[in-house]
Amino acid sequence: MSLSLKLPRRNPDAPRLSLRERAAALKASAAKVMRRTPPAAARPPLAGAGKPSAALAALLAAHEMAYGYALYAEAYGLPDLAERRQAEEEAFRALLHSPLHSDADRAAYAAAVISRQGRCHGEDTAAERDHPMAVAFRNITFGEHAREPEEMRHLGREVAPDPILAAIAASKAASDALDAFGDRTFGVPLTEEHREQEVALTAAEGKTRAAVWQTVPTTPAGRTALVDFARSMVARFANSEGDTDDAGHLLGRILDAFSAMVAADWGNTAPPIGEPAPAPAAIDYGERAKLSAEQIELSGLDVLSLAHLFEAFQAVRFSWEGVVARSYCDRGQLGDLPEFESERAAFALARIADEIASRTPSTDEQRDEILMSRTSYEMMCNGRIHDNTLLADITRAWTV
Known part of the structure; x- marks a missing residue:
């Protein structure tokens, strides 16, 4: 028996379509395919998070677009690379400081910030308050989404002279x-x-x-330079020669007042005429911590209150020392604050220990509190008891 291949055939009774009708059907089929919603090209939805708000979704999309343009310009060496990077930075800053209204917003926001910081700049530490990761943490945890102060707007941007x-x-x-x-x-x-x-x-x-x-100056240095220029113009054209009744002398005094105003607005004091401005003195955090601890009034406390205060400051000091040991406290103001608080607690402990040692106990309980505080402070400072007076007091009080 021979094999045969039979193909399906059109129903001979069905009406044949004209070429015009077949072309219309083909166009309709193509239109259906083109109208089909494409799969999401962005990040997949986060499990259990829901959809972010429309405002945050728009910011996410704008940053993704700007980030893609910046990567494209960098990969192909396009001449507008600087503008693309600037646009990406501005879009990211707008996203970074946007308010978050739901868990979906917080999840999408965290994913976008972490993704950008991991792929864009390669920064693995957040040692400054205005670092994007630190800002994102405060936004997610505390809802702090306010834009950084005007003095910090230059971060990540090219500063115009x-x-x-x-x-x-x-x-x-x-x-x-x-x-x-x-x-x-x-x-x-x-x-x-x-x-x-x-x-x-x-x-x-x-x-x-x-x-x-x-020309209007835009920086404190520019305002100071303008006042100095005005003073030089008065000296060039007025020729007052020290005459206090001359208009040039009066203009010089007015400019001196303007110079003092500019310097005060800048956070400094105006230097004397003709003398260079002194270099800003470095902040001695240790001295400030000592002065702060000396402001604590201890004379009105009894022995038990002093002992309890000693224990509290001891715990505070240990807590701040733990913060100082963190990796993100190596530099910057974020590290100066814990260091200052730790030193202030140490100075306060020293003052409390001296105050307790100067008290005369009236009961055995007060005596025991005084000796325990003194012993704890001695071990904290020296690792052993070096004070012979303390050893003698312990022997008299606690030896059977």
């Missing part, structure tokens, strides 16, 4: 050129060429000086 500095430099260069021309032509008959050159230099000086007055 103060325009007043360039304007002042240009004005000084024009003034120096005019002064040099005057020195060259002093005592020399001026020719027509000299007069034209003088007119051009004078016009250039006036133009650059007017540009300084029209």
Whole structure:
């Protein structure tokens, strides 16, 4: 028996479609495929978290888009790499400081921040308060999503120079050129060429000086430079020569007041006229901790209260020493605060121990509290009892 292959055939009774109808059916089929919702290209939904709010989802999408553009520009060496990175940084900062309203928001937010910090910059420690990981922790834990202060906005951004500095430099260069021309032509008959050159230099000086007055400084250093420039202009044109009734002298005093205002706004005091500003003194945290501990008033406490306060400060000191030992306290203000609190607790312990040792017990309970506190402090400081007076007091009180 021979084998045969039979293919399915169209029903001969069914009406045949025209070419126009077949083309319309093909277009309709293609349209259905094109309208089909594609699978999510972003991160998969987090289990049990639900969907984040629409506002946070928009910020997540905007940052993912900016991050992708930055990676593309970096991979292909595009000329707008700096702008792409800046756009990514701004989008991330907007996401970083966005409010979180639900567990879904917090889960999506944490995943985005951790993913970005792990893949973008490779930072593995958060040693500063305004580090993105530290900001994210405070946002998730405490709901603290306020934008960083104005002084911290430069982090991760290219800082533009103060325009007043360039304007002042240009004005000084024009003034120096005019002064040099005057020195060259002093005592020399001026020719027509000299007069034209003088007119051009004078016009250039006036133009650059007017540009300084029209420029608004954007930094404390720029404001200080503007006040100094104004003082130099008064000295250049007023020629008061120490006359207190002269307008130039009055303008100088006014500028001195402005200089003091600028310095006070900057957190410093204005240096004397003609003297350089002193270098900022380093903060002695140990001295500050000692002064803070000395402010504690202990004279009104009885022996039992002093003993309890000694135990409390002992626990506080041990707790702060544990914080100091953390890896994220190696540098910066985050490490200075625990170090300061630990030293302050140590100074307070020393004061309390001295105060307890100076008291005279009236009962056996007070005597025992005094000896236990003194012994604990001696072991804490020296690892053994070196004080012979303390040994004698222990022998008299506790030896049977």
